[in-house]
Amino acid sequence: MKPAPFEYRRPETVEEVIHLLAEYGDEAKLLAGGQSLIPTMNFRLAQPAMLIDLNTVEGLDGLDAGDDGSLRMGAMVRQAMAEKSALVAERVPLLAETLPYVAHAQIRNRGTIGGNLAHADPRSELPAVMLALAASVTVRGPDGERSIGARDFFAGFFETALEEGELLTEVVLPPAVEGGGQAFLEVSRRLGDYAMVGVAASVVCDGAGRCDQASIALLSVGSRPMLAERASACLVGERPSRATVVAAGHAAGNQDIDPPADMHASVAYRRRLATVLVRRALTTAFERAGCVIGEGAS
């Protein structure tokens, strides 16, 4: 449980990081909170020749409100810091609600928002939240800066749209919308474990009480966090009711996902969990959006 030999650098600017990435290519790994990378190195499953520590890089830990009501978080903002932030609680309640589910308090003290997203673990909570909220990330590389939407960012199993030599610098969460409501739920074996299934739901109701938008992101159901499109289709344009959320749950669990089996959950159990959690999360999200769920069909 000791890592293989590696070189280590502590750059102070993003430019230096980009320079080092260009120099070492895929031999380099970026060290943010280290909560996934270091164990992987200790198991010798990852043996990077060069470790570039981002903890000394300036300008990556901002947590700021945009004028338009958005929230901008530097990649190196610790999960614990975001969890305790009044600004996050006010602007992005779904993120505040979700962060306590991310591993354990000790891990969140070190773990970063950007590191978590760039790691792109399909069992991780934050990528699903980003999807549900249609957030975007800002990345910088040798050719400058670009923005990538969450839908495009999570490309596969531990894979992102980051190009070689690029660095995730910031997360941008869009402003809250009138009539919006969100909820996060997951089922894990123990508090702090990766969920067997989790769901981040975000809905918007129009003035007439109809569902205008519904983003339902699921985690631990495949090679990347995914949006349950058929479930959304059960809701959009409809007046939310017990029947529509039940239908959305079934669509999510039985049509949208093709979940894997592992030692903790069979395929059928994951489908059940997705079905139930989507229904429950939507019920809460609609309540928070100010839509009372009727018992009958809409």
Add this chain to the structure above:
Amino acid sequence: MGAHPHVGAGVLRNEDPQLLTGRAIFVDDVHLAGTLHAAFLRSDFAHGRLLSVDTSAAKRREGVIAVYTAEDLGDYWCHGPLLVPPPPIAGLTFNTATLVPLARDRVVHVGEPIAVVVAESRYIAEDALEDIVVDIEPLPVVVGLEEALAPDSPVIHEALGTNVAAHVVQQKGDYEAARGDAHTVVSRKFSYDRGVAGAIENRGILADWNARNEELTVWDTTQAPIPIRNGLAERLGLLQSQVRVVAPFLGGGFGPKMMMFYPEELLIPWISMRLERPVKWIEDRAESFFATTNERLQLHEAELAVDSEGRILGVKDVFLHDSGAYDPYGITVPINTQCTLLGPYRVPNYYSEFTAVFTNKTIVTPVRGAGRQHGVFVMERLLDFAAKELGIDRVEIRKRNFLTPDEFPHDHEILFQDSAPLVYDSGDYLPAMEKAAEMIGYRKFLDEEQPKARAEGRRLGLGIVSYVEGTGIGPYEGARVSVEPSGKVQLATGVGTQGQGHFTTFAQIVADQLGVDVTDVHVVTGDTREFSWGTGTFASRGIVVAGSACHEAAIVVRKRILSVASEALEAAEDDLELADGVVRVKGSDLSISLGELAVRANPLRGAVAAGAEPGLEATSYFGPARGTTASGVHAMIVEIDPETLEVSIQRYVVVHDCGRLVNPVIVDGQIHGGVAHGIGNAFFEELVYDDQGQLLNASFMDYLLPTATDVPHMEVAHVETPSPLNPLGVKGVGEAGAIPVGALYAQALEDALQGAVEIREIPLSPGRLFDLVQDAEADS
């Protein structure tokens, strides 16, 4: 002997200041100048022919001092000892295959050590492991128990020609005749799997050969320092007095640290002698999953014959037991299953047959409970099913079958793990059951709370089960009590200690005899230089066997104190009293301190009477004729989410009987830890092997130990039925909490699911419950 102000009191633990301030010394805290660090290359294959091991590149790496394979060990390479030979049971088959220090020719489980690298740092040692080139020709792997016994199964130990490690039949009465008379017979198949001990401190060894003094000092995370000392001396050609083994503070033992000898335990001292430098090996968590013993699966086919009133006429149980790749621990685990299945019940006819099977997996040796869980599960489940079939309340069927106080000592007419007859010394089971039922609110729950919750769509269930635990077996332990000139008392004993509170409970026992404060008794344990005789801490025996030896030694010292004081104070011994560190003439101000008496007992001048011994010191030994039987009842209320099958424990009640309580706080702590362990076994932990014998979850990310949020508050009460087999009336408690939890979960979850499923397996999980419910729905 007068009042015992300390025994029975929940005094604070003597060892806690050291532990809680981080000053306690564990093996890895011992730093010696010039220490080298070892790392082991382990087999990636569960079964294979070891064709070659090329260590040349590893030896060339800078910082590497030595690399050893089986070839390099010469005569030191040999099979380890059979630690626990099987009891003399008629007709028994036992095939021995004990482990080797480094694999030669053959590897038989993943993680079996093949080579050891010694380097200036653990980092370099692990780097060098990657330099070693091993050629293994994979062989077909034996994983499943039934498959292992199939005629076409590959054979792990060719010399044995079979995968049968043992075959044992024990019986009393005539089960088949009893079955013929039965009103009802319930027959079921059960599977009960377990897991790792999960001690917070993994194993570790630091060996230091001092070539000038010709002395070997070994710090070892063992539960048995004295047998390790004896074995190392023998294997290394040294006198026992040249070898000192220290088991300092240990972060938990739970059984696997009682295994002797692990390959690392043999090799690290040998390497230190060859290199004449201190050598340290600290097991990491990943290798612990493969290299430290654990406990696993048994498959049972069992039946219970009862009369129309639910009275037990007989039990038949035939089971398979996974031994793993070797069986140095004999049949300890399955014989515990066989014996503990009988529980607190009157079982007039019993037929029990087991086959222990070699598989290509880590060795199975006792882990807290040591096979007792499996037996209790089978018996408790059979009683539940019989109760259901007969329409008898589950508490009532147990009450009807409990042994009554007038039936003790009760001879079950079979042999226990210590080769002694399985005779229960004492017990009173009915009050414990009644107390547990009352505490959990059994009737109110069934009559009011459960139906009300069900009407609200909530699924609540209750479980209530009984068990016994054979504890406190021999052979013996010893203790030396000395009063020092400071007036403080030194107490040395040979058992190791791994968190049980020995520094306090042993001190309480001695303090009562010597009239001193508990904090004035300084306990030394686990250092062979301090005490040379004994076996170790295992089988819930510390307080029974070593505690009794402490008691006996203290009585002798008390007599000596009174004798010396009688002379000093010119008063008859009967007129003296011992309290607060002084001997006082009753009803007077005349007194003398223990410190002064210690000086008087060891004079610098003057003659000592012939035959007298100096000092206020005595050494005593205690060996019980046989084990003493503890018992208990656990009850819990669970709620299960009917959709997600998530389970939460609402209440947990334990009523336990371990005879006289020496320290109720420590006893409760043992029960709390045991229950936590049991909850892990029942609902979280599982060693998941694939069909190639690869362990798929060798980390705490996927091997789920219960955490603080999974273990409920426990309401613990005690019944005290003293043991007649030792002077203190105590029984062991170390394993008890872990034993009935699987049976308890099964009953409570079945109850919560309103009989939708029948649970015949452990471990469970929400996912497994879901699958069981789905299967049951598909069948109906």
